[in-house]
Amino acid sequence: SQQGEEDPQALSIQEGENATMNCSYKTSINNLQWYRQNSGRGLVHLILIRSNEREKHSGRLRVTLDTSKKSSSLLITASRAADTASYFCATYYGNNRLAFGKGNQVVVIP
Amino acid sequence: GAVVSQHPSWVICKSGTSVKIECRSLDFQATTMFWYRQFPKQSLMLMATSNEGSKATYEQGVEKDKFLINHASLTLSTLTVTSAHPEDSSFYICSVRGLAPEDEQFFGPGTRLTVL
Numbered sequence: 460s461q462q463g464e465e466d467p468q469a470l471s472i473q474e475g476e477n478a479t480m481n482c483s484y485k486t487s488i489n490n491l492q493w494y495r496q497n498s499g500r501g502l503v504h505l506i507l508i509r510s511n512e513r514e515k516h517s518g519r520l521r522v523t524l525d526t527s528k529k530s531s532s533l534l535i536t537a538s539r540a541a542d543t544a545s546y547f548c549a550t551y552y553g554n555n556r557l558a559f560g561k562g563n564q565v566v567v568i569p
Numbered sequence: 570g571a572v573v574s575q576h577p578s579w580v581i582c583k584s585g586t587s588v589k590i591e592c593r594s595l596d597f598q599a600t601t602m603f604w605y606r607q608f609p610k611q612s613l614m615l616m617a618t619s620n621e622g623s624k625a626t627y628e629q630g631v632e633k634d635k636f637l638i639n640h641a642s643l644t645l646s647t648l649t650v651t652s653a654h655p656e657d658s659s660f661y662i663c664s665v666r667g668l669a670p671e672d673e674q675f676f677g678p679g680t681r682l683t684v685l
Binding site for chain 2: 494558
């Protein structure tokens with residue numbers, strides 16, 4: 460089966476607040492990636508964190524990785540209306556195929 | 570990153586007809602291309618992986634005779650949905666990757682297929 464799961468969440472927050480979403484996966488990984496998808500659009504790569512990293516920052520994004528728990532979190536700080544989207548984590552599985560988790564729908568209210 | 574285009578961006582067809590979706594890598598030698606399907610409010614599910622000049626490898630449960638994939642060049646892959654039925658209505662997204670297995674994947678904007 461295709462791995463990479465997160466607790467299916469629908470977050471609704473006010474602009475300026477932080478948004479946190481989680482992801483869990485099943486097998487050992489070399490890296491984990493987060494993607495954003497605006498409604499009805501393709502995916503945009505946000506950030507990649509390697510298995511030997513515990514935390515990584517990119518602008519307003521902060522990603523953590525806990526390989527012992529096979530989980531990752533994505534934090535968006537000081538959210539903006541433009542951050543409204545679905546967010547997916549993704550990991551590689553057999554034969555280097557990228558599999559996606561269920562996704563988190565984030566709505567930022569202006 | 571690589572620029573990936575898909576054509577058409579949306580298509581409506583009658584049940585029983587075939588539909589071809591193109592995926593082009595505009596500025597990137599796509600050794601490997603992937604086709605995903607996404608139903609409303611769900612995640613992307615990998616349908617098949619294709620390497621240039623080779624037959625596609627399909628995921629379990631995906632009918633290779635129904636979803637024909639051709640990856641004839643490093644910049645073009647096509648997905649043909651044959652004898653489409655309403656349950657094939659979905660968002661189809663292609664993705665490209667370079668030679669290294671863990672190179673970043675770049676995604677097309679997707680094609681919305683509606684089968685009446």
